[in-house]
Amino acid sequence: MPAKKRPIQKIIKIDNRFNDDPIFEPIDSLPEINSNIFWLIAAQVKDQGNNLITLSPEQIKREVGYNSHISNKQIAKNVDDTFSKLLTIQLSKEDIDKKTGHITKTRENIFQKSIVDTDTLETSVEVSNSFLYLFNHLEHWTRFSITQYVRLHSNYSRKLFRLLKQWRTTGKKEYTIDEFRKRLQIPKSYRPTDIDRRVLTICKEELSANFQNFKITKNYRKGVRGRKLESYIFTWVPEQKNQQDIYYDSSIEDTNSVYYIKSNPFLTEKEKFRALDRFFGFTLDTSLKEYKDGHMRSYFLPNKLHNRKKRTVFHRSDLKSLSQYKHVQFGQLIDVYKQVGEKGFLTQEDKEDLALLEMGFAKTEKDREKDQEEAKERLKRLESQTKDLQATTDSNVTLDFSQSGVETMSFFDDESNE
Structure with missing residues (x-):
């Protein structure tokens, strides 16, 4: 099937099952540049079936936050490295052959084909049939922009950003302590004070640019020996359901983000400056x-x-x-x-x-x-x-x-x- 070229897509739209299936957890642990490349590709394959999608190194460089001095050859190397790391994410299933009765085991990767042209340094990808549901004919989805994502540098902020975007028109999501630890892959050795310092503080400062009036509330349960931390509640001003992707623009998004940070009543002055x-x-x-x-x-x-x-x-x-x-x-x-x-x-x-x-x-x-x-x-x-x-x-x-x-x-x- 010939490669299909089209304008760069800046909106990522994925099936909500991506957020829940543990086989995708390794993506949240990818190095920052590899994670950026994956999500840029995810934006391009939306509603494209298993067509071969092609990206130039210039497009990748412009969208995923590369410094201007990075060569196209280095970009191509990073792209190939990204696909290599994604090989660890596989769908495994067993089937029984009706004729022989034999059991067959099949493993399939997210992308059944990735090509990096060594001359033009263009990258082409093709989604595997078993993973088409992630990007095509979506009924329940999570949506966010690639420019918002690449500006987040903490893995915890990135994961929480994507999870909360699933509830963007609701404006509220609560996670129990255990669920929050599991979702964000927080080490078991982290005490609540460690989570405050290493996770919540950074998430609050980074995500305030993306959610208006972003607030984190700790929910305590009264017990025999005092209060016990039970859950975290995240709230923000709900986004409108009728907001259309086609009018996305970085200068508009940046204008909103600065306003969200400076007008947030739940940030201290110091936190606002750090968020900026x-x-x-x-x-x-x-x-x-x-x-x-x-x-x-x-x-x-x-x-x-x-x-x-x-x-x-x-x-x-x-x-x-x-x-x-x-x-x-x-x-x-x-x-x-x-x-x-x-x-x-x-x-x-x-x-x-x-x-x-x-x-x-x-x-x-x-x-x-x-x-x-x-x-x-x-x-x-x-x-x-x-x-x-x-x-x-x-x-x-x-x-x-x-x-x-x-x-x-x-x-x-x-x-x-x-």
Whole structure:
């Protein structure tokens, strides 16, 4: 089957059984770069059956957080190393041959084929038939973005992030102590104080960028000899079910993440600065020092990044040009800016950027209305042509253009099966 090339997919969507089946636990213990590569590939094979999917080293380098000086040859080596490590994850089953009565044992890996071209350094993968259920025709799924995942550097944060994303529209998940230890593969030698210091503190600071008002609560049970820690409760503002993947954009996601950290009422000031450092990949205490040193040019971007060469009309260096945002994306950015503005935290440069965003929103609204009118006119012409065709034929076939080839844009994705 020929390799199938398509634009890079940044949203990972997997069957919830991935979170529950212990055979996938080794993936959570992979070194960071191998884990990033696996999840990038997982995003590409979604709803692709067992087609051979191909990725270039440039695509991999751009999406999984490689430093610019890493060579394509090294990337290809890391990809091959990732597939080698994945060989330990196998589905094992026994069958009885109806004719001979013999018992056969079969082992199958997640990817039945992986190819690394030694000249182009392109990577191609093919999902095994027994694992197609993980990525195709999903009824109950977990969804998250690859850029959010690669910014997490603790294995505990990564595992908890994926587990909580299964409940993203619920806003709450509770784990007993034993279940939490098992799910996150925490060593038995860790006492509750060790879990606080080595697991929960880091998870709280890293995941606050991805869940609005993220909070960890300890649930105690009263006993004869005092209180006994029984479970951990994780809560956050539930995500909307109708949020659509197609409008994912890194600058919008980053804007939300910074707002989530700074507005979280359950983080101390010190924890907020540390969370910002973890999010931007800074050495701890960098954000606090920058804050003490002087005037912040933007609420959403540290001066260390803000001072990069400006690429667009915006003051923020991470915002794209006005022509690259869709109408709904302008709206998403404006909503966050206005929430910050209501609290009086927008800088002068932020206010000027907001004015540009509102200008883009107004222009794309007019463009969208024009496109909708043109679509309606095309539909009318098609319906007229259908009536003319039916009038000149004895066929009893009725053509329905309610689902015609007219291109329409839906802002929402029904996730009632999630």
